[in-house]
Amino acid sequence: xxxxxxxxxxxxxxVLAVHAQVAPAKNEGTMKEVVTRLQALSTDRAIxxxxxxxxxxxxxxxxxxxFKAYVTAGERHELSKIxxxxxVDLVSxxxxxxxxxxxxLKNGLAWGDFALPNYMSKxxxxxxxxxxxxxxxxxxxxxxxxxxxxxxxISQVYPAKAASNKTDVQFFPEGGTFVAAVPSKIAFKxxxxxxxxxxxxxxxxxxxxxxxAKFTSAHLGMGQIFITPEEGKxxxxxxxxxxxxxxxxxxPKPEAKGVSLSVNNSDLTKLSIDINANKPYYLDxxxxxxxxxxxxxxxxxxxKTTLDNQAIGFDLPKKDLSSGIAQITLxxxxxxxxxxxxxxxxxxxxxxxxxxxxxxxxxxxxxxxIVVNAHTALDKASxxxxxxxxxxxSAVQANEDxxxxxFSDLLLxxxxxxxxxxxxxxxxxxxxxTRNNLDVLMLTQGYRRFQWKEFLTEPTxxxxxxxxxxxxxxxxxxxxxxxxxxxxxxxxxxxxxxxxLTTNTxxxxxxxxxxxxxxxxxxxxxxIDNKSIKNKTKLIxxxxxxxxxxxxxxxxxxxxxxxLPDYTAADAEQSTPTKTRELxxxxxxxxxxxxxxxxxxxxxxxxxIFNKDLKNFPSLSQALNGKARNxxxxxxxxxxxxxxxxANGKTVLEPMxxxxxxxxxxxxxxxxxxxxxxxxxxxxxxxxxxxxxxxGAGVMVINTRQGGEVAEVSKEMAPGLLSITPKGFYxxxxxxxxxxxxxxKGPAEGRTTIFWKPDLITNEGGNVAFDYFxxxxxxxxxxxxxxxxxxxxxxxxxxYTVQ
Numbered sequence: 001x002x003x004x005x006x007x008x009x010x011x012x013x014x015v016l017a018v019h020a021q022v023a024p025a026k027n028e029g030t031m032k033e034v035v036t037r038l039q040a041l042s043t044d045r046a047i048x049x050x051x052x053x054x055x056x057x058x059x060x061x062x063x064x065x066x067f068k069a070y071v072t073a074g075e076r077h078e079l080s081k082i083x084x085x086x087x088v089d090l091v092s093x094x095x096x097x098x099x100x101x102x103x104x105l106k107n108g109l110a111w112g113d114f115a116l117p118n119y120m121s122k123x124x125x126x127x128x129x130x131x132x133x134x135x136x137x138x139x140x141x142x143x144x145x146x147x148x149x150x151x152x153x154i155s156q157v158y159p160a161k162a163a164s165n166k167t168d169v170q171f172f173p174e175g176g177t178f179v180a181a182v183p184s185k186i187a188f189k190x191x192x193x194x195x196x197x198x199x200x201x202x203x204x205x206x207x208x209x210x211x212x213a214k215f216t217s218a219h220l221g222m223g224q225i226f227i228t229p230e231e232g233k234x235x236x237x238x239x240x241x242x243x244x245x246x247x248x249x250x251x252p253k254p255e256a257k258g259v260s261l262s263v264n265n266s267d268l269t270k271l272s273i274d275i276n277a278n279k280p281y282y283l284d285x286x287x288x289x290x291x292x293x294x295x296x297x298x299x300x301x302x303x304k305t306t307l308d309n310q311a312i313g314f315d316l317p318k319k320d321l322s323s324g325i326a327q328i329t330l331x332x333x334x335x336x337x338x339x340x341x342x343x344x345x346x347x348x349x350x351x352x353x354x355x356x357x358x359x360x361x362x363x364x365x366x367x368x369x370i371v372v373n374a375h376t377a378l379d380k381a382s383x384x385x386x387x388x389x390x391x392x393x394s395a396v397q398a399n400e401d402x403x404x405x406x407f408s409d410l411l412l413x414x415x416x417x418x419x420x421x422x423x424x425x426x427x428x429x430x431x432x433x434t435r436n437n438l439d440v441l442m443l444t445q446g447y448r449r450f451q452w453k454e455f456l457t458e459p460t461x462x463x464x465x466x467x468x469x470x471x472x473x474x475x476x477x478x479x480x481x482x483x484x485x486x487x488x489x490x491x492x493x494x495x496x497x498x499x500x501l502t503t504n505t506x507x508x509x510x511x512x513x514x515x516x517x518x519x520x521x522x523x524x525x526x527x528i529d530n531k532s533i534k535n536k537t538k539l540i541x542x543x544x545x546x547x548x549x550x551x552x553x554x555x556x557x558x559x560x561x562x563x564l565p566d567y568t569a570a571d572a573e574q575s576t577p578t579k580t581r582e583l584x585x586x587x588x589x590x591x592x593x594x595x596x597x598x599x600x601x602x603x604x605x606x607x608x609i610f611n612k613d614l615k616n617f618p619s620l621s622q623a624l625n626g627k628a629r630n631x632x633x634x635x636x637x638x639x640x641x642x643x644x645x646x647a648n649g650k651t652v653l654e655p656m657x658x659x660x661x662x663x664x665x666x667x668x669x670x671x672x673x674x675x676x677x678x679x680x681x682x683x684x685x686x687x688x689x690x691x692x693x694x695x696g697a698g699v700m701v702i703n704t705r706q707g708g709e710v711a712e713v714s715k716e717m718a719p720g721l722l723s724i725t726p727k728g729f730y731x732x733x734x735x736x737x738x739x740x741x742x743x744x745k746g747p748a749e750g751r752t753t754i755f756w757k758p759d760l761i762t763n764e765g766g767n768v769a770f771d772y773f774x775x776x777x778x779x780x781x782x783x784x785x786x787x788x789x790x791x792x793x794x795x796x797x798x799x800y801t802v803q
Contacts, residue, residue: 030335031291031302037456038300045136045463046073048080050129050143051409052088053785055389055735055753057398058148061120061662064113065090065147066735068387068758069129070406070787071108075298076322077410078791079108083131084515085468090114090147093123094601095551096594101730102471104517105131108787109385111758112732117662120149121599133467139551141414145404167191167198169239171225171251172444175330175339178251179258180231181278186251187443190221190239197221197421202239204251206230219437220421222444229254257281259307261292261330261339265439266432271321271343273303274313275330282310289333296345297322321345323793324411325446335456342446344412344438346430348377351384351794353784362802364776365740372784374766376792381766386786386794388770390755393799394778401425405795406785416445470515473726475541477505477528484509485537489529495723496523520728527721534720541724597662598681598701599690605681611705614674620702623674628682628700631656636668640684643697654697657688661704664691669702678703732758740773751775760784774802 048071055066069088073080083105090099103110114127129143167190174185190200197220204213204225212235215225229235235251257280264272273292277285285307292303294316301320305312323345330339351374358369368390374382391398401422404413408423426438473492477485490511492501505511526541528534594610596602609627617623621633630641638656658665660672681701688695717723735756738749755772762768774780782798 031293031304031331031333034293034331034335034456035300035302038295046082047075047137047141048073048082048131048133049077049141049410049414050086050131050134051406052127052129052143052145053387053389053406053783054145054147055756056391056396057403058150058396059116060150060752061116063752064115064733065127066111066113066389066753066756066758067127068111068786069103069105069109071105071110071131072410072787072791073108075324076791077787077793079787079789080105081107083133083467084470086110086129086131088112088127088129091126091128092596092601093121093125094596095126096596096602098125098595098597100595102520102727103732104470104729107385111387112730116149117597120597120662122149124148131468132465135465136463143409166193167200167241169200169237169247169249170444171237171249173252173260174263174443175261175341177258177260177339178229178254179260179276179278179281180229180254180256182258182260182276183226183228183262184260185262185443186225186227187440188215188223188225188237189444190217190241192221195419199242200239202237202246204235204237207234218440219425219433222437222440224440224443231256257284259285259290259330259338261328261341263328263341263343265343266436269318271316271318271326271328272313273316273328274311275307277307277310279310282307285332290338291331291333293329293331294321294326295329296326297324318345318347321347323347323349325415325442329452337452342442344426344442346435346438349792350377350407351375351382351786351788351792352377353794353796355782355784355796355798357798357800360800362774362800364774364802366774366802367740367771368774369769369771370782371769372760372762372767374762374768374788374794376788376790381762381764382788382790382792382794383762383764383766384786384788384792384794386760386762386768386784387758388755388760388782388784389753390772390780390782392752392754392775392778392802393781395750396752398781399424400428400797406787406793407795410793416441418445420445470517471726471728472512472514472516473524473526473541473724474510474512475526475539477509477511477537477539479537485533488533490539491527491529493525493527494518494522495525502529518726518728520730521725522728524724524726525717525721526724531720534718537720538716539720539722541722541726594679595703596679596681596701597659597703598683599662600683600687604683604687605701606684606687607682609680609682611675611678614677614680617674619670620672620674620677621670624669624680628680631682631698631700633669636670638669638698638700640698656698656700657691657695659691659699659701661702669700672702672704676704678705737772749775754780760786762788777802 051070052067053070059065069086071080071083071086072078073082086103086105088101088103089097092098099114101112103112125147127145127147134141169188169190172187174187178184178186190198192198199217199221201216203211204215204227205211213225213227215223215237217223227235231254234253237249237251239247239249241247257278259275259277259281262274262276275290287306287308290305290307294301299322303314326343326345328341328343329337331337354373356371359366362368374384374386376382401424403424405424405427407427412426413420413423420441426434477488477490479485486505486507486509488505490503490505492513493499501513503511503513526539528537528539594602594608598605607629609624613627614620614623621636624631625633628638632639632641638658639653640656643654643656658669681703683699683701688699691699737755754775757770760768760770780800780802783795785795787793
């Protein structure tokens with residue numbers, strides 16, 4: 001083999017995925033053109049990603065989900081300055097939005113929370129986060145995280161069942177080519193009907209049924225085979241499944257004339273890249289130019305040589321590459337992509353944390369003093385804004401291999417197609433096995449045929465979505481007949497202070513107040529300045545909701561009812577009905593877009609009444625009276641006209657069960673202001689039975705407004721004057737951290753999240769300290785995550801004992 005070491009030509013090409021489309025140019029088919037196109041992407045289409053750090057891995061009903069959002073721009077993971085707005089949704093297990101908030105991003109950072117209803121049914125919920133700019137790539141970079149809720153439900157929990165027992169096995173030649181007479185590496189992946197990896201083993205035989213190789217899964221159904229295919233032969237894999245059954249799968253047909261690209265990623269310091277051509281290809285292309293393009297961390301590196309040998313190789317130092325996925329592509333001299341390989345680089349280039357606690361072991365309720373130093377691999381101080389969570393791991397057990405982290409999300413799963421099982425495994429305890437198995441993952445799940453043709457030939461698609469830098473209030477000024485009115489002055493006034501902003505309508509009668517910063521539920525007045533036309537015109541507000549269409553949760557982890565460790569003290573605090581009964585599963589008829597806390601899910605109520613029909617009434621019972629069909633209201637109680645019961649020998653009306661944001665209550669519905677209600681769902685008969693005993697008189701589910709979920713126009717105060725309450729930025733609640741009197745220490749409170757601080761800011765020396773009080777005995781776990789000001793990613797886990 002011809003082996004050499006080349007100095008690489010590096011071209012700065014930050015931020016963009018290479019599969020984006022660019023406009024065709026005159027000099028197509030040259031390597032200069034490939035590099036030029038990649039460089040052009042860096043200024044046009046920056047990628048934004050979001051990662052959310054949560055306070056703990058799963059929750060109970062009544063818990064608060066605390067999270068810190070990190071939004072990055074580009075493949076160097078620098079905190080984004082593109083977007084100023086982040087949308088975050090809590091999605092039910094029935095795939096409807098339960099709560100939605102809007103957060104203000106400052107230098108790519110924000111934090112928020114969701115209060116879970118006290119009576120949620122057990123299951124896998126979901127939290128997603130996105131910016132408007134992300135929508136230019138569809139759902140590719142929308143953050144999605146499964147949120148297990150370990151609730152006590154009055155309805156029976158039915159584990160998800162697989163549609164069949166079929167296991168899918170696929171084989172992937174390295175580089176996408178399987179060339180006759182060239183040593184080849186073929187990766188395989190076996191996936192069960194539930195989407196999880198399945199252990200398989202087997203043999204490879206040729207068309208004469210002669211055995212040429214054996215294989216066995218090494219990790220989560222993945223493995224690899226080494227084979228040199230012979231010209232004129234075909235190959236099959238005889239796969240043996242866990243139940244002993246056997247199936248035959250055809251391997252790709254070897255190419256009679258071809259060239260392959262292989263990469264050895266086992267060395268910690270370098271990549272060994274080999275180009276192997278079989279004899280027919282070599283003879284046809286001898287001494288012709290070939291090129292290798294390496295795309296890593298937004299930087300393009302190229303290697304140019306000639307095919308003067310059937311086997312050519314070179315080494316590439318890993319220190320020249322960024323941690324994460326690197327894409328290596330072999331091109332012909334005319335710019336035709338021939339073979340491609342993805343590899344994962346794990347350099348020591350992230351933030352390193354040193355944690356010191358004032359004690360190695362604490363007593364219950366002791367105060368903990370934690371000192372943290374953050375530094376880079378070069379021992380330079382790491383200055384940044386991090387987040388820290390402390391949990392009682394004895395109560396909230398965690399599987400670090402299954403957990404996602406800031407490393408696995410930003411560097412791995414956001415760049416691969418499909419579901420990555422146990423992402424934490426590849427980062428928690430990096431060793432030879434984890435590196436080898438990660439390389440096989442790149443060969444299977446990172447496998448792509450080619451997307452270069454579209455990249456090199458198709459025109460640039462226009463950017464449909466622009467970044468949101470702040471909130472906006474926009475609309476149109478029209479006559480009573482609907483004709484637009486241009487060049488009129490519109491004033492926006494903050495009701496509380498009288499501060500004003502003004503703008504003029506454009507030629508189409510439209511007005512827009514951009515880049516606003518205001519809290520959710522802030523009241524404004526919107527008025528027309530020209531008094532002479534006030535009685536002849538009206539203001540129409542545009543809907544400013546940019547909600548991404550909600551897709552069904554097809555992730556395997558969203559379909560599996562995994563047994564979660566029970567909370568200890570926290571479970572005891574949940575109110576549970578004294579009697580329950582087993583119920584039949586509820587059939588969800590249609591997906592609805594409104595937020596629902598109903599156990600039946602959105603779209604399964606007999607009647608739904610929305611905020612617009614409720615807000616202008618003095619009490620909720622008055623608002624519902626006459627709208628809720630066949631229901632009477634007395635003293636804040638709701639009664640179905642057909643719900644008769646016998647009590648002490650007398651026939652009486654039985655009140656409906658009232659559920660407010662998932663919590664069953666006996667209080668009056670008039671304790672809630674009509675304007676604070678998002679929707680009211682009425683469940684009767686079979687639809688109500690999901691709530692078990694006590695639902696015979698029907699169920700009224702009241703969903704209150706959450707995080708900006710308000711009607712934008714409150715009402716017209718006078719001609720040309722609107723009172724509006726537009727969606728605004730959610731203000732995160734402060735985490736409650738108790739302070740104990742040393743002389744009066746009480747029993748453990750059963751807290752599972754002991755401490756949460758989303759703004760852990762290191763100083764110029766990379767240092768920061770924080771204090772909190774422990775709860776009861778247990779094994780405690782500190783998790784710090786974040787990104788420093790230079791785009792270095794960091795995570796650390798530190799454990800200690802409370803006796």
